[in-house]
Amino acid sequence: MAAERDCPRCDEALPLGESDCPYCAGRKKIPLYRRDPVVITTVIVIAVALWVVATLVTRAYAAHQQQLADEWFKRGQSDLMAGRLDQAVRDLHTALSYSHDNFDYRLKLTDALSAGGHTREARAYLLAMWDEDPGNGLVNLQLARQAAQAGDTPGAIRYFRGAAFGVWQDDPVENRRSARIELVHFLLAHNLTQQAQSELIGVAANLSPSETTDMLQVADLMMKAGDPRRALTEYQNVLSLGRKNTDAVVGAGKAAFALQMYPEARDLLRRAKAAGATDPQVSTELDQAELVLEMDPYERGISAAERERRIVAAFNAAGTRLNQCAASRNVDLSNSSTTGPLSADTSDFKQIERSVTSANLRRNPEQGDAAMDLVFRIERDTTAACGPGDRTDQALSLIAQRAGRLAP
Amino acid sequence: MSTSSTPASATAVPNAPVSSPSRYFALRRTFREERLFLLLAIVIGVLSGLSVVCFRVAIEWSRLRLLGSSVPPTGVRLLLAPSLVGLLVGLIVFFIFPKVRGSGVNQTKAALYVYNGYISFRTVIGKFICSALAIGAGHSLGPEDPSLQIGAGIASALGRSLKLSREKIRLIAPVGAAAGLAAAFNAPISAVLFVIEEVIGRWSAGVLGAVVLSAVAAAVVERWFLGFAPLFRIPALQGFRAAELLAYVALGVVGGFASVLFARAISVLRPKLIAMPRWTHAIQPALAGVLIGAIGYFGFPQVMGAGYEFVDQAIHDQFTWQLLGILAGLKILATTLSFVSGTPGGMFAPTLFIGAMLGGFVGGVERIAFPHLAGSSAAYALVGIGVLFAGFLRAPMTSVFMVLEVSGNYSIIVPVIIANTIAYLISRSLQPVPLFDMLSRQDGLDLPSMEEQREVTLVRVEDAMIPPPETVLIDNMVVEEALKRAENSPSDVLLVRRSPSGWSTVRKDDLKRLVGEGKPEMTLMSVLATQLTPILHPDHPLDTALHYIYDCPLLPVVHRADSHRLEGVLTMADILRTYRGAVTESVDPRH
Numbered sequence: 001m002a003a004e005r006d007c008p009r010c011d012e013a014l015p016l017g018e019s020d021c022p023y024c025a026g027r028k029k030i031p032l033y034r035r036d037p038v039v040i041t042t043v044i045v046i047a048v049a050l051w052v053v054a055t056l057v058t059r060a061y062a063a064h065q066q067q068l069a070d071e072w073f074k075r076g077q078s079d080l081m082a083g084r085l086d087q088a089v090r091d092l093h094t095a096l097s098y099s100h101d102n103f104d105y106r107l108k109l110t111d112a113l114s115a116g117g118h119t120r121e122a123r124a125y126l127l128a129m130w131d132e133d134p135g136n137g138l139v140n141l142q143l144a145r146q147a148a149q150a151g152d153t154p155g156a157i158r159y160f161r162g163a164a165f166g167v168w169q170d171d172p173v174e175n176r177r178s179a180r181i182e183l184v185h186f187l188l189a190h191n192l193t194q195q196a197q198s199e200l201i202g203v204a205a206n207l208s209p210s211e212t213t214d215m216l217q218v219a220d221l222m223m224k225a226g227d228p229r230r231a232l233t234e235y236q237n238v239l240s241l242g243r244k245n246t247d248a249v250v251g252a253g254k255a256a257f258a259l260q261m262y263p264e265a266r267d268l269l270r271r272a273k274a275a276g277a278t279d280p281q282v283s284t285e286l287d288q289a290e291l292v293l294e295m296d297p298y299e300r301g302i303s304a305a306e307r308e309r310r311i312v313a314a315f316n317a318a319g320t321r322l323n324q325c326a327a328s329r330n331v332d333l334s335n336s337s338t339t340g341p342l343s344a345d346t347s348d349f350k351q352i353e354r355s356v357t358s359a360n361l362r363r364n365p366e367q368g369d370a371a372m373d374l375v376f377r378i379e380r381d382t383t384a385a386c387g388p389g390d391r392t393d394q395a396l397s398l399i400a401q402r403a404g405r406l407a408p
Numbered sequence: 409m410s411t412s413s414t415p416a417s418a419t420a421v422p423n424a425p426v427s428s429p430s431r432y433f434a435l436r437r438t439f440r441e442e443r444l445f446l447l448l449a450i451v452i453g454v455l456s457g458l459s460v461v462c463f464r465v466a467i468e469w470s471r472l473r474l475l476g477s478s479v480p481p482t483g484v485r486l487l488l489a490p491s492l493v494g495l496l497v498g499l500i501v502f503f504i505f506p507k508v509r510g511s512g513v514n515q516t517k518a519a520l521y522v523y524n525g526y527i528s529f530r531t532v533i534g535k536f537i538c539s540a541l542a543i544g545a546g547h548s549l550g551p552e553d554p555s556l557q558i559g560a561g562i563a564s565a566l567g568r569s570l571k572l573s574r575e576k577i578r579l580i581a582p583v584g585a586a587a588g589l590a591a592a593f594n595a596p597i598s599a600v601l602f603v604i605e606e607v608i609g610r611w612s613a614g615v616l617g618a619v620v621l622s623a624v625a626a627a628v629v630e631r632w633f634l635g636f637a638p639l640f641r642i643p644a645l646q647g648f649r650a651a652e653l654l655a656y657v658a659l660g661v662v663g664g665f666a667s668v669l670f671a672r673a674i675s676v677l678r679p680k681l682i683a684m685p686r687w688t689h690a691i692q693p694a695l696a697g698v699l700i701g702a703i704g705y706f707g708f709p710q711v712m713g714a715g716y717e718f719v720d721q722a723i724h725d726q727f728t729w730q731l732l733g734i735l736a737g738l739k740i741l742a743t744t745l746s747f748v749s750g751t752p753g754g755m756f757a758p759t760l761f762i763g764a765m766l767g768g769f770v771g772g773v774e775r776i777a778f779p780h781l782a783g784s785s786a787a788y789a790l791v792g793i794g795v796l797f798a799g800f801l802r803a804p805m806t807s808v809f810m811v812l813e814v815s816g817n818y819s820i821i822v823p824v825i826i827a828n829t830i831a832y833l834i835s836r837s838l839q840p841v842p843l844f845d846m847l848s849r850q851d852g853l854d855l856p857s858m859e860e861q862r863e864v865t866l867v868r869v870e871d872a873m874i875p876p877p878e879t880v881l882i883d884n885m886v887v888e889e890a891l892k893r894a895e896n897s898p899s900d901v902l903l904v905r906r907s908p909s910g911w912s913t914v915r916k917d918d919l920k921r922l923v924g925e926g927k928p929e930m931t932l933m934s935v936l937a938t939q940l941t942p943i944l945h946p947d948h949p950l951d952t953a954l955h956y957i958y959d960c961p962l963l964p965v966v967h968r969a970d971s972h973r974l975e976g977v978l979t980m981a982d983i984l985r986t987y988r989g990a991v992t993e994s995v996d997p998r999h
Contacts, residue, residue, distance in 0.1 A: 039569050043451060050458040058633045061465045068477045094479040097717045100637055124643070124725035124785065131644035 069098035073105055076112065085116035103129070110142060119146065137166030141179050148186055156186060157195075164199075177203060177214065184221050196225040204234060212238050216247050223251065228258035246275040250282055260402045262289040262296075291395040297372060298403050308361040311368045314399075315356045317392050318375040319349055325386040341381040348374055376400035445576060449583050449618035452566060453625025456559035456587035460551075460626065461633045463536055463558060464592070467551055470544025471713060479717055480709035486546065487701040490712065493545030494697030497538045497751060502690035505534025509750040511549075512557030514847050514855075516585050517607050521855050525564055525577035532561030538752040542693065546712030548700055548742035550757020552592040556607075559588020559626070579615045582607050586619045587626035593756070594630055594639055596623040598810035605803045606844055609856045640720050642815045643786045653826060655781040659770045659788065660795055660827035664834025666766055667799025670740045671835070671843050677748040679850050689750055696749035700742045710735055711742045714757035719764040719793075725785035727765075729772020736765035755843075759796045767792015787823065790815050794824045799831035802842035807832075869953060870946035872986035873965045873976030880905055880974065881914065881932060888928035891919040901962040903941075904932055909971050910940040911964045946975055950986060953978050 076091030092109040099105060106129055113122035123146055129139045140162030147155035160183035168175040180203050187196035204218050219234035235252035238245055253268030269286035272279075293299060297310035326342050355364075356371045379389070379396045388394055474489040475481035501508055507515065508531055519527045539554035563584025567577040582603050590599035600616075600623050608615065681692055703711055710718040722732060743758035771788030774781055790811050797807035811824045841849070848855045879897040881890050881904040894902050894916045904912040914932065922930065942956045944965045953963055957980050967973040 042569070043455075043566065047451065047454055047458070050455065050462075054458045054461045054633055057462055057465050061468065064472075068472075072477070090478070090480075093717075093721070094477065097479040098477075100641065100720075121724075121726045128641060128643040128724055132641075 065098040069095045080112050085112060088112040089116055135167045137163045137168040137175055140166050153190055188224055193225045197227045200225060212241060219251050228255040231255045246277055250277045250279055257285045257289055262292045265289045291391060292398050295395050296399045308358045311361055311371055312356060312358055314375045314396055315371050318378040321382050321389050321393050322378050325382040328386055345378045345381055376405050445618055449621040450625045452563045452584050453587040453622035454629055455562050456584055457591040457626035457629025459558050460555045460588055460591035461630055463555060466540035467543050470540050474545045486704040486709055490546040490697030490701040491694050493541050495694035497542050498690045498693040500538055507531045508534040508538050508752045511553035511754045513553050513606055513844055516557050516560040516581055517855050518853050519581050520578055524574050525581045527561040527564040529565045532558050535752055542751045542753050543713055547746040547751050547753055548711055548758055549746050549753020550714045552589055552756035553754025555588040555592035556585045559584040583618045583622045587622040590623035591626040591630040595813045596627040597813050598806050599623045601806040601809055602803055605806055640723055640814060645787050645817045645820055648783050652781055652783050655774045656791055656823040656827045659767060659791055660830030662770050663766055663795030664799045664831035667796060667831060667835045668838045670800050671839050673744045674748055675846050681748050692749035693751040696745040699745050703738055703742055708738050711739045715761040719761055722764045722768045723786045723789045729769050732765045732769035736762050736769055759800055760793050763793035763796030764789040787820055791823050791827050795827045795831040798828035799835040804828060804832050867950040869944050869948045869950055869965055872950050872982045873978050874982055876974040876976055883907060883933040885932050887919055887922045887930050890932055891923055894919055903964055911943055912936045912939055913941050913962050953983055
């Protein structure tokens with residue numbers, strides 16, 4: 001290394017290769033007491049000027065970035081709508097590079113990624129957004145849908161609940177409710193009816209009387225979740241607001257039918273049919289309800305003679321059903337060595353066949369219960385062996401359930 | 409009589425004797441400089457922060473104009489921009505700003521150690537313009553190292569304007585460097601550590617406070633203008649299982665070898681290109697631009713420019729493991745081409761890019777091969793960043809703190825330390841000279857480095873001291889008795905234990921002289937008065953003894969808990985013998 005030389009003016013060492021002193025730079029030496037204020041003032045002026053320049057530059061740049069972000073976002077949206085998914089992903093990535101934290105852009109990007117089959121990438125973005133804002137309803141909902149698609153039931157339920165109780169920017173009440181309804185659909189699809197019922201109770205509790213459409217939707221879901229009692233209450237709530245709501249009448253009729261409240265079911269279903277309900281289930285259930293009410297020997301308010309007539313009719317119908325079923329199954333009921341429920345039922349049937357007459361039943365009312373027990377057993381066994389019978393047999397099965405003599 | 413009044417255990421080096429007027433001006437100047445220096449550090453931080461903000465906007469503006477607003481860029485611009493701008497930059501560097509070649513880290517270090525802290529403002533301007541153009545046009549380089557040099561240049565210019573002393577001008581360049589880097593990377597702690605590890609090359613308490621102040625001021629300014637968002641948006645990282653550490657060990661091994669490959673490529677190609685005819689230096693950036701443009705045009709535009717958006721995407725698991733591997737390999741190639749061609753720009757951002765891609769790649773492979781071992785993609789990408797930093801830039805401390813600062817998550821610290829250590833050890837064993845030191849040597853400079861300093865074994869007092877002498881005098885002895893005892897000692901100098909504490913020394917000749925003067929009944933206490941000998945402890949660096957040995961030929965080495973308990977003694981001969989032994993035992997790793 002070459003030897004250092006000192007500046008003859010200020011005695012500082014000259015940097016290697018420099019002939020002029022950078023410290024005093026050939027200028028006349030200014031006294032120390034005058035030098036500091038001048039230099040400090042100059043530095044402050046430079047700093048302020050630089051600050052102003054930086055402010056102008058960064059503002060202009062930020063505005064330009066925002067403009068670019070908006071442009072690319074719009075392009076991404078239109079590409080997404082046109083089904084150009086790879087293009088949409090690239091556009092939205094670009095938009096995000098100009099507006100890193102924009103929630104809408106990121107969410108739209110996850111839509112594009114999901115639509116393009118890049119589920120893993122979409123999930124990574126959603127998880128990052130969830131990490132930043134675990135209470136965000138929309139992010140939770142998207143994650144829940146992804147988890148549902150991936151078959152992650154516990155994860156889907158967790159995120160659906162996050163959406164149902166999360167923070168929503170727009171219309172939080174409606175969004176929370178619809179997230180919860182989506183959760184109910186998911187639970188029903190996975191046969192988790194108990195959990196679905198719990199969620200529906202929560203939804204119903206938060207409904208205001210004016211929201212009849214939502215009340216009907218909740219009531220329908222309650223029916224699907226196997227909770228006709230609460231469903232009927234909801235339908236009745238709707239009907240209390242407007243008796244002409246056909247959907248509510250139909251729903252209430254079905255709920256009453258499911259609850260074996262056949263007189264109410266008949267009335268409601270008749271009203272529904274009269275109001276023009278086209279649901280085929282309405283006609284079927286109305287027919288069933290009317291038949292049950294015509295055939296049920298345990299119906300309150302009927303005379304003893306009518307009760308005896310109904311028992312005899314039911315007994316004969318059961319006998320016919322037993323013979324038809326045995327014939328269709330090629331079971332020889334005349335052969336005493338044949339075993340099985342149908343043979344046992346035949347044996348019992350033959351044993352009391354002669355005694356099931358109106359006169360005998362009038363003399364011995366207990367005989368009626370024994371006959372009906374056999375009728376219910378025959379209906380159960382023939383249904384198990386040959387499938388559902390005709391409308392009379394189905395009505396008898398419903399009567400058995402209504403009487404609590406046969407498990408539904 | 410030879411005595412010393414230096415306070416016990418004091419280690420201050422006495423100032424050189426100065427005449428009274430000079431002393432007055434020196435004191436005044438020192439006071440003024442000390443007063444100014446910390447204030448100046450903040451001013452430097454603010455100015456550097458503002459400059460780096462403008463620099464980053466200039467890079468973005470240049471990218472938008474040259475490559476278009478699409479991310480990643482597309483079309484024929486990919487081929488044209490890096491090559492044509494490479495030609496322009498090559499010519500500017502060749503004819504106008506010859507000192508702006510390369511990253512800027514070495515140049516700043518050279519300014520500190522060779523040019524007395526001098527960085528011309530012309531270099532600052534040249535670095536700003538050329539780096540903004542080159543990075544914006546897609547050359548595979550980053551803005552951090554140029555920001556570091558811009559900060560250092562501003563500090564140097566400011567120091568010269570304020571006519572600071574040579575010592576302070578030397579120190580002020582790293583202060584500006586830290587500010588520039590902190591503003592560019594939005595990570596003040598990492599910036600401070602990097603400057604200490606790579607620019608200053610040693611721990612210096614004198615400059616640490618100013619470096620920290622300037623880095624913080626610059627980071628505040630940068631955040632004021634460009635927002636508080638971190639460089640990368642890191643998803644929340646879960647804790648890791650112990651078994652996952654095996655996966656990070658594998659990442660450390662792969663990262664270590666990748667670092668060596670990257671460093672070797674640069675170390676082999678750079679001297680060859682420098683050795684080519686001088687006129688070719690003007691067109692080398694253009695040729696590198698053609699090759700980089702071709703990489704971008706034929707399917708991998710992600711490797712162009714600094715590539716932060718793609719690091720972010722890698723962290724968010726947006727690439728397949730195959731693509732991550734390809735991008736890591738191509739980025740090594742593209743960065744090597746850009747850097748060895750002399751295009752101004754930094755290695756910091758490419759290192760982050762390669763590390764993130766490599767981490768993601770290893771994580772992806774492990775997820776397929778050993779699903780039970782693999783963690784999240786973000787964790788792998790982050791650890792990968794640290795691994796390359798430790799292995800390639802050889803800044804192990806910065807690598808750990810940078811990952812923590814960028815991620816804001818301390819749960820990742822164990823994998824980071826393990827993987828970084830492995831990569832660092834592999835890199836050190838296969839590439840003994842760190843990258844920046846190697847670049848300095850290729851430029852004919854021999855600069856100190858932190859790694860070199862770590863190699864130096866500290867020689868301590870305990871290595872040189874000899875057992876305590878049998879004859880130790882006590883200060884209540886009379887001179888005659890002391891002389892009798894001294895006659896039995898082979899040494900000319902004897903230790904005197906003072907009460908209630910401390911030690912002094914007395915020469916045999918002085919005792920004889922006192923007896924000859926008729927003062928045999930005087931006690932040593934009255935003879936020695938308050939003159940105490942400095943004491944040493946066994947763990948003191950041996951350098952400390954050198955401060956006192958000239959005035960005190962025999963130094964007592966005492967126990968730290970009991971100053972009267974003599975552990976040994978030290979003479980000049982012992983010190984010299986020990987230093988001679990240390991020199992012959994150690995081999996300078998550089999030679």
